Amino acid sequence: MSNNPDEDPQSVAIQQLERFGLSAYAARTFVALASLGTGTARDVSQVSEVPRTRVYDAIDELHDRGLVDILQSSPKQFWAISAETASGTFVHELEHRAELLQTALSELEPTERRAEQRGVWTVDGQTAVTERVLEFIASAEEELVYMTVEDLLTDELIDGLGEAAERGVSIHLAGVSAEVQEHIQEEIPGATMFESLWVWSDTSAGRLMMVDGRKTLVSALVNGEDASPSDPRSETAIWGEGDTNSLVVVLKAIFTWRLDTENPN
Amino acid sequence: MSNNPDEDPQSVAIQQLERFGLSAYAARTFVALASLGTGTARDVSQVSEVPRTRVYDAIDELHDRGLVDILQSSPKQFWAISAETASGTFVHELEHRAELLQTALSELEPTERRAEQRGVWTVDGQTAVTERVLEFIASAEEELVYMTVEDLLTDELIDGLGEAAERGVSIHLAGVSAEVQEHIQEEIPGATMFESLWVWSDTSAGRLMMVDGRKTLVSALVNGEDASPSDPRSETAIWGEGDTNSLVVVLKAIFTWRLDTENPN
DNA sequence: CCTCTTGTCACTAATATACTCACAAAACGG
DNA sequence: CCGTTTTGTGAGTATATTAGTGACAAGAGG
Helix, strand or coil, X not given: CCCCCCCCHHHHHHHHHHHCCCCHHXXXXXXXXXXXXXXXXXXXXXXXXCCHHHHHHHHHHHHHCCCEEEECCCCCEEEECCHHHHHHHHHHHHHHHHHHHHHHHHHHXXXXXXXXXXXXXXXXXXXXXXXXXXXXXXXXXXXXXXXXXXXXXXXXXXXXXXXXHHCCCEEEEEXXXXXXXXXXXXXXXXXXXXXXXXXXXXXXXXXXXXXXXXXXXXXXXXXXCCCCXXXXXXXXXXXXXXXXXXXXXXXXXXXXXXXXXXXXX | CCCCCCCCHHHHHHHHHHHCCCCHHHHHHHHHHHHHCXXXXXXXXXXXXXXXXXXXXXXXXXXXXXXXXXXXXXXXXXXXXXXXXXXXXXXXXXHHHHHHHHHHHHHHCCCCCCCCCCCCEEEECHHHHHHHHHHHHHHCCCEEEEEECHHHCCHHHHHHHHHHHHCXXXXXXXXXXXXXXXXXXXXXXXXEECCCCCCHHHCCEEEEEEECCCEEEEEEECCCCCCCCCXXXXXXXXXXXXXXXXXXXXXXXXXHHHHHHHCCC
């Protein structure tokens, strides 16, 4: 447990570099160089345990990606760019690629996406669920009902709700604690709070939302007890769309009844 | 030339997705789903040319990454998230990973990086050179001399120079056209302009800089004629650091002479 | 009840990547 | 100056990942 690969900065760095598309050799070479500052192929080979003869290829790869500079002497010396510059380089590159991807995908997308959906879809993982929720919030035009446990009400979501409020969407929130509720009242003056339907906090429920009365999503925290509250893989959601969708129909009945009871118009 | 893989949005999307770490099957499956909106394994198989029996694995991979939702029916139906959401998901994930990387690398970095360097280092590629230049600008404490051809004076660089000016760094610029010069005067009131030393625009030179009299960088556009002016791989730079560094010594002599002649203090 | 489709599994083929070794040219040290 | 070590390059092998194929049981539909 002393050199757990999840905690050792060296392993973390290598792992991330590999996921950014570098080969194992290149990743280890860069990490070695980063800790060395500067060094020769032999120096690198010794601390990285990359075969010396392969260090040169790794350096080529790194030089091509702009991560390493080369001093043309004998022996050659190599120099790793700083942590900030390296991470900045990746972010730049990836943002650019993400844009390319979005453009390409947009061109492919069919003009009208799912007008009316039958059935209930599933999404797993907290980040994926959050993405979907944000997308739903962004698509809201008139009314938005959102019930959530506190842990899942991130700033991102509050921002999203705020933007919806500015668009003129009427917002109904529930399931948040008194402190958070106050925070929200500041951010989104127009939001209406209401009591949870059942004892929300005791269940392993996560969130529950309805958009314009025709899109709904429900999530649950699958191992939500005392395990790891921040485990990104612990949430499972289902959603449905369309006026006749069964999930929508059921939730609409519940919410409409509840809201009408509290705020009759 | 009609279906050049560089231009076809489908190929671009697949290529980018693969570079984001997806398998070829997963990438093709996602693109197929994106153009279909929603579909079954067979639909996907037909338009993506992924073997039907492998579509399921690909979907698993995509579902794990939050890119596809699954409708549990028979036959199962799959739904690709929108282009914006997908690209947003990647950017989020990558920014997070870049942060992890930077933290890990920072912990590894030696406390004092290269106090005095002997020799001359090389950097290739316009983006890599720009990164280095920005880093140098950011490290300037007193004086900064920067000579450049117009193409290479991006907004990023002007911003960097502006920040340096605010820190109290005295800035000397050359090689820019009259229009750009005006723009700079607005952005950076403190900057001093001076005439180029030689007929800069006719050569294939790129930039030439000196920071605090102890760091220098020179670049050249290697195929800079009429080929592709925006080709990111067309710039090659060398740099050196330290009071006794040969490149530094030479350039310092030139610049100091020139500046003293124009602006004797 | 028969047939076609669907989803899962076990397996092979191809390919990329990790790793080793041999060797010439260049530095080093008497 | 010559033997020895170090350095950089290239060819070649092993290994792991991923692409691709086919068999089959369970389920849907006529």
